[in-house]
Amino acid sequence: MRTINVEPHCSIFDETDPAEYVYTITAGTVTVYKLLGDGRRQITGFLFPGDFLGLTHNEAYAYSAEALVPTRLCRFPRRRLEALLVEIPHLEQRLLAIASHELAAAQDQMMLLGRKSARERVVSFILMLSNSAARHGRPGDPVFLPMSRSDIADYLGLTTETVSRTVTLLKKQGLIELLDDKQIGLSRLSALREIAEGF
Amino acid sequence: MRTINVEPHCSIFDETDPAEYVYTITAGTVTVYKLLGDGRRQITGFLFPGDFLGLTHNEAYAYSAEALVPTRLCRFPRRRLEALLVEIPHLEQRLLAIASHELAAAQDQMMLLGRKSARERVVSFILMLSNSAARHGRPGDPVFLPMSRSDIADYLGLTTETVSRTVTLLKKQGLIELLDDKQIGLSRLSALREIAEGF
DNA sequence: CGAGCGATTGAACGCTCTCAAAGTGAGTGG
């Protein structure tokens, strides 16, 4: 087990790398993404301190991961983890709970990507970050967005321009407040929730 | 444990039902989906014989499930499964492997929904069904599509009209053959694979 | 034969993308 520091925009592993390690994040933010042949990118998740990274049952990782901000990770050899699983039965339950939670989040994201408008996607994203921050004991309002517009766009299946326009519009309509472009106040929480749920 | 038969378009459980049972599918096809406030639907998966249904760590299901064709299920009380997990350590490993596999599939689907064109989505879908059929020991070519255009559309984040137009176009271009509207021959497999991967 | 449902086809619209330019802010060097 080793501690590793990664600078912003530096790769942790790539989609086809042999999956030799698993990681836990102790500080920072990580983006997990997949690429298409011509370079199109889909970010499948943002990971924060406490989250696991790199769990898979295949030989290779199914996705790439890189640091968004200066990030600290704990790295385990995968074989070591598998040995631990035999010793500590509780650990497997814990991993199953995590995987189950991630699956539910993935289904929400499919709903977002397949059926929601740009406006609904951006609102859903802001609320998601707010909830996630609150669960991790950080303030849920104002919401802090450590990622760039381009990262948000690649997570929401939009372009940076559309994300920018949508945020501007939400502000004009008094639904959010822009403290700066990485800090957003939630003026009308219940209205935002309705938009995200598609009413 | 009980065997249950479900007719087409009949609900197995709904998104908010208490999650009292887990199921395995022994015959037929099941659709798993989520709904938005105004009725928009996103199908998050099609399940076939051998697949598990209803696994969750929450009180309620996170999605709805219904039969697509006449379907037979085995129903376990969830508590019984939890008891089995204690008795049979291997079972937990198996569930973790399944969840891990589903997560990888979910990430592929996010890429499809967020970044692929209609044409790429339809081709990816056809190939996905072909691979899935082959893994289950059924013919991968021609591909059998048990679901309606509307189900395909709700799975791919498109409309029925777009699915229909796209399939017609693929046929005109000699990339697939339409035996009937539920049976598709894969004329040029490698070309199809390139389209799906975004080249 | 007629009803009804799903699939297909057509035409026009609109949301988001694309391409382009201007604005903003942090960091650098004169």
Next chain:
DNA sequence: CCACTCACTTTGAGAGCGTTCAATCGCTCG
């Protein structure tokens, strides 16, 4: 301290892909 650069964000105008609305086709079933 200010000018300059560079990256990111915002704003604008126009185009395009997929949607919407509507009509037709084709099959199954009574």
